[in-house]
Amino acid sequence: MSQAIVSNRKRLSEGLAVTQKVFVRSRNGGATKIVREHYLRSDIPCSSKACTKCLDIVVPNAKNELPNFVLSEDPQSIEKIGKHYVVLDTNIVLQAIDLLENPNCFFDVIIPQIVLDEVRNKSYPVYTRLRTLCRDSDEKKRFIIFHNEFNENTFVERLNNESINDRNDRAIRKTCEWYCKHLKKQNINTILVSNDRLNRDATKNPVDSNIIALSLLEYVDLLPNVDEIKDSIPNLEVSSINVNDKEAKSEFTFPEYYSTSRIMGGIKNGVLYQGNIQISEYNFLEGSVNLSTFSKPVLVVGQKNLNRAFNGDQVVVELLPQSEWKAPSSIVMDAEHFNVNDNPDDDDDESNENNGNLIMSDKQRRLLAKDAILAQKSNKIQPTARIVAIPRRSWRQYVGQIAPNSIDTQVSSGSQNVFVLLMDKSLPKIRIRTRRAKELVGRRIVISVDSWPANHKYPLGHFVRDLGEVESVQAETESLLLEHDVEYRPFSKKVLDCLPSEGHEWKVPSDLTSSDALAKDPQLARRKDLRDKLICSIDPPGCVDIDDALHAKKLPNGNWEVGVHIADVTHFVKPNTPLDAEGASRGTSVYLVDKRIDMLPLLLGTDLCSLKPYVDRYAFSVLWELDDNANIVDVNFTKSVIRSREAFSYEQAQIRIDDKSQTDELTQGMRALLKLSIKLKQKRLDAGALNLASPEVKVHMDSETSDPNEVEIKKLLATNSLVEEFMLLANISVARKIFESFPQTAMLRRHGVPPSTNFETLNEMLHQRKQMTISLESSKALADSLDRCVDPKDPYFNTLIRIMSTRCMMAAQYFYSGAYSYSEFRHYGLAVDIYTHFTSPIRRYCDVVAHRQLAGAIGYEPLDLSHRDKNKMDMICRNINKRHRNAQFAGRASIEYYVGQVMRNNESVETGYVIKVLNNGIVVLVPRFGVEGLIRIENMTKDPDSSAFDEVEFKLTFTDNETGKKREVFVFDKVDVYVKSVLDPVTSKRKAALLLK
Amino acid sequence: MSRLEVYSPEGLRQDGRRWNELRRFDCSINTHAHTSDGSSYLEQGNNKVITIVKGPQEPPLKSQLDQTKATLNISLNITPFSKFERSKTQHKNEKRILELQTILIKTFKKNILMHLYPRTLIDIQIHVLQQDGSLLSCLINGITLALIDAGIAIYDFISGISIGLFNETPLLDLNSQEEIVMSSVTLGVVGNSEKLSLLFIEDKLPLDIMENVLAIGIAGAHRIKDLMDIELKRHAKERLLKQSK
């Protein structure tokens, strides 16, 4: 949708005129004429501090604040141009947003509103970054939005027969011209930077008056620090710059994408389908698209059919003829084994032998053929499709490293094309142009993808940043944070300014009723003083951010008063503050092996909010009356003041409870809690709660050197489960309360019923190998059937099945209550009808929202609008779901890295379990390190061609090297494997390499 | 969620207005002199509304006759072509239309000196030719103008205005694009006073900021009242001029 303007202005009053925008909105083949009013005004300032005129025209906003003048009165001066401001064209923002964010170039930049609009229509993420840049660049970068479309001096009407792009380009030039004239006296020049030659050329037209227009390259060349930024210039269609580029001659081309009208028609008529593509983690030439019309994902196989899709892109697919349908491949193929030796200047090497649809080496051809034959035999044939359009790219910044063999050592200086291999193996390598190729070898670098023209085999990108040496802790940590989109920069000043000015000296007033304290915080009167309760906290050892504390007390009627006290984070984190915005955007704290990335500043997390022992703290308390069988008689919620008597570790708590000699009231209370928690747990299990498992391990660090030296599987104590049970109970009680008060927007968490197809393969394996099955009738049935999956000879077998089942489950998700019907609120894993997260507000944003909603529900303070608005809640939920997932992945990646480092020092033979059998290898899980790895057939036998794969029995037969006899490996087999850590030569990622003993 | 900038950080709305600005307000009265006793044509932004007042007249039906005061009837015709997408149905008996009619009747019953016209019917017909948000407030203004043209005694002007709330920022006189993304309230304000003859909220609005929203709405309504007053005076002058010729 774009806009056009007709009809003339009508003056309404001094400084305000109105005109009409008329355009056609085509949607789903329809065409609707739309008319909107468009007001033109004279009070839009130039925002230059040098300007003397605009100060008189500005008007305040709804909060009675006058606009800030941002552009410097003494802007950067460069050769030939002098002091200048920059007006950017849309193409520059879209192509070079990284460069615009670079702190060392682009100061005093004017973004015309029309450019902002065009950017928003083309790429919302870039729009968001641009807006952030304008918001946060006050002092250093000085970016502004100039509303040229609403300014009566710069608004242009479309001429007859003028295309919308031409009109918008003219509007941008008009803005530039206006600035030039406006600031002529101040001797500040305003130049246009555009990569659109036509737009630049138009400035030479006398009608447009002579403004200076430069391409990005030309502009950067004039900057004093050109050398350090030149590499970051986006890599676009190179043909115009580099005529000798062999690509230009390459006969290789991807199929062109379909036109929008064809796509819309196709989707409407059910010939084309739209979905998100997921590239297989084992085979980068195979992707699958989940489509609602098909029960199973549709496969997309081969480079041409994938047609330049990246993992996660939104794609439109077209089915291939039935003759090309096939089963998902059971072979492993990754980018590193494919065209490793490509020359980045020459990638047409196999185009001659390309006679089919697919471009592949002989090796891949053989493997694929084998696969195809297999597929015909089995009845597992699945429809395949090809990608005909990519409506939305998932492109972001990626971490990778230069492929050393792609460097031309002959080139002594100047820039050259090199390949960057990305850490994410499901993505293709990226071609970048850099002058620092040699110095960047062996370093982790951040790159950005710019384009993927049809005649290029690999996407084009540009260098953004050097993270450091491969395998250095610093570079690896930063790269995994970047790869998982975790915000790890220190909190900004704006955020820190929201903290109490007393800092660590902040204290709970000792007398809650004193008039001084009440004057400072009138809400104090509504807090309950619970400092007399014998409260303690139980956490992992060394825990500093104590979210929760508990107490239990026998009541005169024989029932128990049990309290769960949660850190009162929302006392400090008020809605609509920069602090809240930062927390909401981070969504969760991220726990790495050696590092914690906090959601909220340290002062809150580890001090003011943390329910440390022996000091008064604000808390949000859930108080139950429970009978002896842990049934809830009554529940109350209140903001409170507490004083924790002791902070236990799980182990200490266990010791204290077990120690018969301790008979003080606190210990009695803890024993009562333990007793009640066991009953709660039993009730939960009876209701069908699942007890799943993950192969989680813990890395021990050498306290002196901080080097990881041991890996340990996480242990669980009864006290773990004590705390867990009460947290679950608190979460459930809170969920009910906030849902009752805010039926449309309550922040909740659900866990869907897993579709039976998820369990198909696992069940087939179980049935085939062990004559067992997992029932999916209900969560209770599932839990019971899991209990029955026992191998009397191997106690670990049950855990293995639980681990594998976990992977078949749906992911739990945050949602707002208006998004689903009540029956769908159910948390499958916990077997409760409603659930939320309330108990860890220091490290999860969901809990912050739940706290505010609960405070609203009990009338403590009115709930902020943003938590009563479905759209805003939807945005919050989407974000925290994504952040939660990313945090988990980042955590796992961190463990993986450290496990790799541990194994580097101790190579060993370990017990492993075969969890997947493929055509050309097996996947083995090693419980001791919680790692799994692929063992290729080439590494199992010298004679890979003699191997045979039996899909029905999940069996791989091959010739054993030592004995020379046939050896069979089945799924679930317990095998001994050599575990060592190797540095992958291509991705430079250290990982566990497994070899069958 | 709309990805458009409903209210930009620079303080401008999608159509270029600031938070407290009204849309274009063009009105004229006595537009259907042949057909009616009073009439008005109002363009408020892209809303276009014709209001026709017939009466006080003898009611065609005995049932409409009230011995002590006048009977007020308002029929609202929202044309099928008034929105961008043509609506398929004629909505004459739609709930929404009946509701609007009832609201309007209740609002104006209290403002017309009904006891001055016993045993008569005041019949108001409204034709909405085009709509672009804040329809109810527009209808109120159209009726006020037409009643004055008809010379029917009213206590004071009633001026209609809508105020929306977007992230804490109150926005005056919403257009259709704005109306769908935020909660809003419609006010009918009596003359230059701060008395409300109508307060109509269909969505949730927090009570704590209601007062502020009302104050802004009332100020906006007073501006509308002034604009209507200007047109009435202009029209009166024109008539006097014609008569003196």
Next chain:
Amino acid sequence: MSLSVTEKSYLYNSLSSSPSVRPDGRLDYQFRAIEITTDFLTSSNGSSRIIASDGSECIVSIKSKVIDHTVLQPDDSLVEVTLDISGQRDDSPMVESISSLLREVYSKTIDKKSLTLTTKYSFKLYIDVLVISTYSNPISLISMAIFSALNSTYLPKLVSSFDDIEVEELPTFHDYDMIKFDVNPPLIFLVIIVGNNVFIDPALNESEIANNSLIITWNDNKISPPIRSLALNDTYCEGFKPQLLQRSMELVEKCANGITAMLQDDK
């Protein structure tokens, strides 16, 4: 308006005499003054507002919608006309008879080809007529309003390909360019017969004493069906001689081109 018996008798005599005298002094082929505004509804594709000198007023909106014409029944039309006369129920005889006439006239005369977009898709036109006030039969006024509205109609411009038989395509349109709808719409005239005289565009008082009246359609520069007779009152109505039909048609032929030119000129 109610006229006394003597008034009616006087009117009848002056109209049926030779030469005839119309109460407002017009000649038999003359129309009353009208005022037309077009294009005033910006969100419609075409619009017009017509006000006759007696205060009759009519507003017409033309809107288009893209439809799949392959699913239409053979006699389904691409033109839909709705009529709303203020103060009249939708099922009143007057509304029903005028609507049926309008449907017949416009759904048949507007060429389907002019609305075809691709082999699969076409525009469907919605002609919505709102009569705000009327004193005599508004059919002629309505047809002039529709005529002006159609003549000021602009339709979205197709930018995707015309042929979508082989590959499914949804039509896409230019973001803002619109094309003038090329059409020569029919006009409908109302002629009354008084004695041996015929008159075009009768005023209300003339209608009250008409012996009969004829609705005559003018399309493509000639008189074309439908032609209908219509009783405008109860007291004077009677049959008419075939010659008078001939005379009526001649009268229409005499003024139709002038009216067409005037209406086309209007924008």
